[in-house]
Amino acid sequence: MDLHTAASQGSIVDIQSEIEKGTDVNARNQYDRTPLWLAVMNGHLDACTVLLAEGADAKEPEILEHAVHQGHAKIIELLWPHCEPKVHYRYLENAITSGSHDIADSLVKSGIFKDRYSQDTGIIDMLDKEGFSKRGNTAFQQWERFIFVRRSENIQLHPTLFNYALILAAKADRNSGMRLLNLLLGGDNPLADVNCRIKIHGEIETPLTCAAGQANLEILAILIQHPDIDLALCGKYGWPAFIHLLMTLDSKSSSKGWNMAHMLCKDGFPDSCLAASTETDWEIVYKNVIRHGEDDLVDEVINLVRGHFAETPIIPLLIRANQTYGVEWILSHDIACASEPSPDLWVVLCEFLQCNPASDALECFIRAAEIIIEKGIWDPMILVCLNLYNFSFVKQFFYPANKILPPDVTEETLKGLSMAMIDRSLIGDWADKGFAKTLLWSAIQSDVWKDEAFEIFLSSPYINPNEPFLRRKSSREERAHACSTERSEDLVISLDSSIPPRQHSDNNQFSFKSLKEQVRRAELSALKQKQKRCPLAWAVGERNLQLVDVLLRSSGVDVNFRDKEKKTPLIHAINANDQQIVERLLRVPSIDLNIPDFIGRTAVFHAAVVGNLHIIQMLIETRKVDLSTRDYNGNSALELAKRIGKQDTTAALTT
Incomplete structure (x- = not known):
């Protein structure tokens, strides 16, 4: 028996025998585990004692961490003196978080967290370097239980551990960390620092920014009202709390959330607070503050990000705030061409103008559009729509003409189509440049085709409902x-x-x-x-009978349209083995059952290959099928069925 197996099984005799043979007591197996790790994992106290006596290295953090998770109290007591002192806090944190509170009590009673760290900066240095591991949002429960049960005692924990518990309470879902928060911050001598900064999973976090990031409004209210709170303190990503809150608030958020955002931004922020942020982090913040924020929030975000990132992405915010000179200054520089704002931000700005028709921002928006169009970045149709106050139809033009639109933009565009029809030159350009085709496929792929406006759109003379699929x-x-x-x-x-x-x-x-x-x-x-199919064939391939029915109600849809393989929608329906769609297609009077594909095979050939007798019967009963047709190899449908060896299909075709 080798040393690793002996350690796993706790065999003292075999352990000693292997060591006497000269086996390295710290040798690692194929899984990079030492004999001591295996003995700890399996809870063999005596084996651990022998291995330590023979010189086994117990300073590897995972060894004691595993003992804590497994609840091996005696082994922890044995290993404790051999561990690296600067990582002791990690074992205590694991013990509390995992619910091994008896082990946590024994570690606290050892006095090391009181006598050593209260006068030594070792734990602070270590935490600044490594910090704590990332925990789930329910980890606070074990800390709450541990502290609540011992609240009448003088718990000898380093303040950093109480601060960590405060972070967990602030991050708990749906304000569920309220009791722990009150335990830590209550009284004349609170256990934790309301402005503490703790490194977790490589990121600095604070109670205020954590509560804001979870939109825990009740906890936020307590923290904001704390006499010592620093509202400008930055946490994860280098963001202040009000930015974290803007990331989580949306149209469904209560007025209380937006009031909190106002309260959090009332203090100034240091210029260096966004040093670690990136421009891409901000799109959600921009969307929320454009759509729902008050003027002071918009101004605060603009002031905070200006100078840290490329200026162009904040143009929609500047327009929303009606800062005309700021917009013109940015657009007069080359950065306007180098970095366009996300199309989604322009869409949100249009939503704001729809909801606020009296806003002064429209004039600023039109001036900005004129400059952007002059630079060749935007299509002139955007300016036409803005001057028509058609904020629904304009949204599509912020995206490339060959890009599938988001469902909400597709729906809005269809709503604005009837108003846009008034300007024939606008609609003509719209169709010629491919935007109509994009709208068609966007509606089909995002289920907007269920809207009544879609059928009106299909009947429009400016679209071709048989155009092939726009590559996705x-x-x-x-x-x-x-x-x-x-x-x-x-x-x-x-x-x-x-x-x-x-x-x-x-x-x-x-x-x-x-x-x-x-x-x-x-x-x-x-x-x-x-992707090269027409809309009807695409719907057939998706086995979407309802969409097929909607398309067939339009006089412009060609039931016999052939794709690049010369296949008709009927052939695609047969290959999909969809009897309902085949039956629906066969009810169209103008359907042609004898159109050959690229190898000369008509619908009945494909039915013979699929072997669905019901489909074959439906085709033959139409009395429109020419069974004498031969493909480019000279075979008839009957001969093809015989060649494949499907006797029932052969019999059906013979009959």
């Missing part, structure tokens, strides 16, 4: 779905008709890895082909 760039479209092994085999067989059915598994040269690669390529190829 989202990661969801790029990812191929996983296939089972059986489906993979069938798919690969269909890709290479030269390989006879059921011979792949016996082919020694055919590896599962190559199978998966072929499947992946086939699925990506299928996605690309799907």
Whole structure:
């Protein structure tokens, strides 16, 4: 038995035997574990005693941490004198957080946290360097229990540990850390510092910024009213508390939340507070403050970020605040071309103007649009819409013409379409530049097609409801779905008709890895082909009967439209094996069942390959199917069915 196995099993005889043979007592196994770690993990006190006596190294932090988590009190007592002094706080924190409060009591009673750290800066230096680990939002519960039970005693803990508990209370979900907060800050001699700064998972955090980041308004109210509170104190990301709160507030937030934001921004902030922030962190803050903030909040955010990041992204805020000179100054410099604000920020600004039609910001917005259009950054249609006060229709133009729009923007654009129709030149340019096509696909892909305005849009003479799919760039479209092994085999067989059915598994040269690669390529190829379909064929491929029905109610939709593979929506429905959609398509009087695809196969050929007898029967009962048609290989549908070996399909076609 080797030393690691002996330590795991707690075999003293075998441990001593291996050591006598000269085995290194600190040797690591293939999992990078020492014999002492394995003995601790399995709770073998005697084995730990022998290993320590033989020179085992107990200073590795994980060893004692594991003993704490497992609740091995005797082993902890044995290891304690051998541990690195500067990380003692970590073991106590683990003991309290994991609920091993008896172990925590024994560690506190050792006196080390009172006598040593009360006069030594060792723990402070260590915490400044490493800090605490990230904990879940329920970790405060164990600290609350530990402190509450011992509240009548003089708990000998270093203040830093009480401060850490205060951070946990402030971060607790839905103000649930209120009792712990009151325990730590109550009385004439509070246990914790309301302005403490604790490093957690590499980030500096404070009680105020943590409560703001969780939108814990009750806790925030207590902290704000504390006589010693510093409202300008910055925490995570170098943000002050009011920025953290603006990140969490939205349209559903109560007026109390926005009042808190006003209270938090009443003090000035140091110029260096945003040094660690990045420009991309701020989009949510910008959106919220543009949409819902009062003027003083908007001004405070502008003043805070100005000079720290590129100026261009704050243009929507400057317009919202009607700071005309600031806007013109920024747009007169080259940075206006180097860094455009997010389209979403312009959309939010339009929402603000819709809700505040009397705002002076519109005039500033129009002036800014004129300058941006002069620089060739924006389409002139934006200015036309602004002058028409059509804030719904203008939103689409902030995005590229080939980009799928967010659902809310798509819905708003459809609402503003009827008003935009008044200006024929606007609508003509809109369609010519591809925005109409984008709107069509955005509506289809975001379920906005369920809106009544969509059917009105389909009837518009300015759109072509048969235009092929606009290539989508989202990661969801790029990812191929996983296939089972059986489906993979069938798919690969269909890709290479030269390989006879059921011979792949016996082919020694055919590896599962190559199978998966072929499947992946086939699925990506299928996605690309799907992206070239017309709206009706796309809806068929999605098996969306309701959307198919909506599209077919439009006189402009061509039920016989062929994609780049010359396949019709009916062929796609058959390949999808969707009987309901096939039945719906067959009810269209103008449908042509004999249109061949790129290899000369009509709908009945594809039905023969799929082998769905009900679909074959529906096709034949229309009396519109030409069974004499042959594909480019000279085969009829019946001959193809015989070749595949589907006897029931052959019988159906023969009948």
